[in-house]
Amino acid sequence: HMMFSLKSLRMAILILVLAILFSEAKPLRKRTISEVQLMHNVREHKQVGERQDWLHEKLKDIIVASVKPQHVRPVKLKTLVDNDETEIKQK
Numbered sequence: 001h002m003m004f005s006l007k008s009l010r011m012a013i014l015i016l017v018l019a020i021l022f023s024e025a026k027p028l029r030k031r032t033i034s035e036v037q038l039m040h041n042v043r044e045h046k047q048v049g050e051r052q053d054w055l056h057e058k059l060k061d062i063i064v065a066s067v068k069p070q071h072v073r074p075v076k077l078k079t080l081v082d083n084d085e086t087e088i089k090q091k
Contacts, residue, residue, distance in 0.1 A: 031039075
């Protein structure tokens with residue numbers, strides 16, 4: 001009598017597990033077009049945000065590199081203009 005109960009219990013658990021697996025595998029209903037569109041929009045929005053974050057990090061690296069002092073003698077604008085005028089007069 002005890003064996004029959006244990007066997008029945010095992011069978012009931014097996015059926016329950018299979019029922020749960022199959023119910024989770026299939027959606028209860030098909031998604032509507034608007035739900036699919038919404039999911040697409042959310043995914044696209046997330047990707048745009050990730051690209052912006054990536055670009056922001058890259059630009060930050062470029063800005064930091066350009067702010068570092070370079071060992072180049074500063075040239076005054078007046079000197080450049082004077083040199084250009086001298087070259088023009090010589091021609």
